[in-house]
Amino acid sequence: MNRELVDKIASATLYEGYILYPYRPSVKNQQRWTFGGIYPRAWNESGHETDAHAMQTEVLVTGTGGVWLRVIIRFLHLVDRTVGKFSRPRAEFPANGLCDYQVVESLDADGKRHRPWQEAMEREVDAGEFELNDLTAKPASRAFFFPQERTSEPLKSADGEYVGVLVRQRRAIHGVIEISAVKMAGDLHRISVKVLNRTKLDDAQNSTRDNALMRSLVSMHVLLGAREGEFVSSTDVPEPLRASSAECHNTGLWPALIGTGNEHDTMLAAPIILYDYPQLAPESPGELFDSTEIDEILTLRILTLTDDEKREAASIDPRARDLLARSESLAQEQLMNLHGTMRGLRPVPAAQEQTHG
Numbered sequence: 001m002n003r004e005l006v007d008k009i010a011s012a013t014l015y016e017g018y019i020l021y022p023y024r025p026s027v028k029n030q031q032r033w034t035f036g037g038i039y040p041r042a043w044n045e046s047g048h049e050t051d052a053h054a055m056q057t058e059v060l061v062t063g064t065g066g067v068w069l070r071v072i073i074r075f076l077h078l079v080d081r082t083v084g085k086f087s088r089p090r091a092e093f094p095a096n097g098l099c100d101y102q103v104v105e106s107l108d109a110d111g112k113r114h115r116p117w118q119e120a121m122e123r124e125v126d127a128g129e130f131e132l133n134d135l136t137a138k139p140a141s142r143a144f145f146f147p148q149e150r151t152s153e154p155l156k157s158a159d160g161e162y163v164g165v166l167v168r169q170r171r172a173i174h175g176v177i178e179i180s181a182v183k184m185a186g187d188l189h190r191i192s193v194k195v196l197n198r199t200k201l202d203d204a205q206n207s208t209r210d211n212a213l214m215r216s217l218v219s220m221h222v223l224l225g226a227r228e229g230e231f232v233s234s235t236d237v238p239e240p241l242r243a244s245s246a247e248c249h250n251t252g253l254w255p256a257l258i259g260t261g262n263e264h265d266t267m268l269a270a271p272i273i274l275y276d277y278p279q280l281a282p283e284s285p286g287e288l289f290d291s292t293e294i295d296e297i298l299t300l301r302i303l304t305l306t307d308d309e310k311r312e313a314a315s316i317d318p319r320a321r322d323l324l325a326r327s328e329s330l331a332q333e334q335l336m337n338l339h340g341t342m343r344g345l346r347p348v349p350a351a352q353e354q355t356h357g
Contacts, residue, residue, distance in 0.1 A: 005266075036252070039053055042201040059190075071126075075219060078119070078216070093154040148172040224267040225265060
């Protein structure tokens with residue numbers, strides 16, 4: 001498995017839609033996390049059937065002898081960030097972070113404006129490596145658990161006194177990865193990887209989507225690696241394998257081959273449709289998080305934001321702040337490179353001479 005390459009592609013899709021232009025709490029960013037989520041089952045069964053509690057990918061792999069399968073999942077674990085203001089400035093901040101505060105919509109401190117927001121923490125679960133013959137005889141199951149946590153970050157005024165606090169909370173998440181294999185004709189196997197959210201959600205009927213999201217696997221991806229075997233493309237299926245490929249059921253995920261153009265040992269099953277061997281444009285200065293992003297247009301729009309708009313965007317999320325700084329530091333040559341690049345040329349058959357009668 002080419003981890004360096006697959007991590008670049010997976011990270012780009014992991015944060016797809018994380019925060020959209022104009023990178024502020026506008027209409028487009030009020031309801032985020034709109035795809036790739038695996039919700040608690042109680043939420044799914046309380047009238048939210050479109051919010052899945054499980055996702056599955058199935059692919060074909062060929063190989064004689066001992067073929068080994070590696071399974072890794074990646075997702076975002078949401079973190080609720082609250083801004084608290086002290087009734088009066090403090091000279092000291094409690095070592096345990098526990099203190100009384102009033103929740104506010106914004107607070108100026110440390111030369112920045114701080115606002116409430118839903119951040120995200122990257123999670124990875126390596127389920128391990130499995131021999132296909134073993135999976136055919138007995139499916140495997142791997143449980144994972146991430147505990148809840150609460151942290152406090154003190155905020156200081158310009159004169160060094162503590163005026164408030166950022167409180168970050170994440171809820172516990174419990175899930176299961178189910179892995180199985182079915183032997184088909186010849187040296188062909190069908191691999192199935194299913195990820196389920198087993199997190200409890202009390203009183204789901206009266207819960208909110210934000211509450212369910214805090215207990216969800218967001219933008220969930222599956223990374224698959226094959227050793228001593230090769231994956232079969234799900235989009236460019238060889239004619240003899242089309243019937244077998246049609247038996248693969250993918251729910252909420254779409255598998256694509258990852259590599260430089262002809263490898264068959266790595267697949268990424270993502271919640272957005274990717275073509276085989278996707279590549280990041282070398283001219284792109286970095287992630288813009290916007291679906292089907294056009295780097296030049298978005299970069300130019302970022303540069304036209306007013307100073308107040310930039311301050312507001314920077315106060316929302318560290319990734320937005322880095323994006324602003326990166327865009328403003330681009331050299332003229334880098335901006336020109338975004339205008340368009342010719343990847344290659346191919347010969348066009350000469351038009352046949354037409355006769356006129």
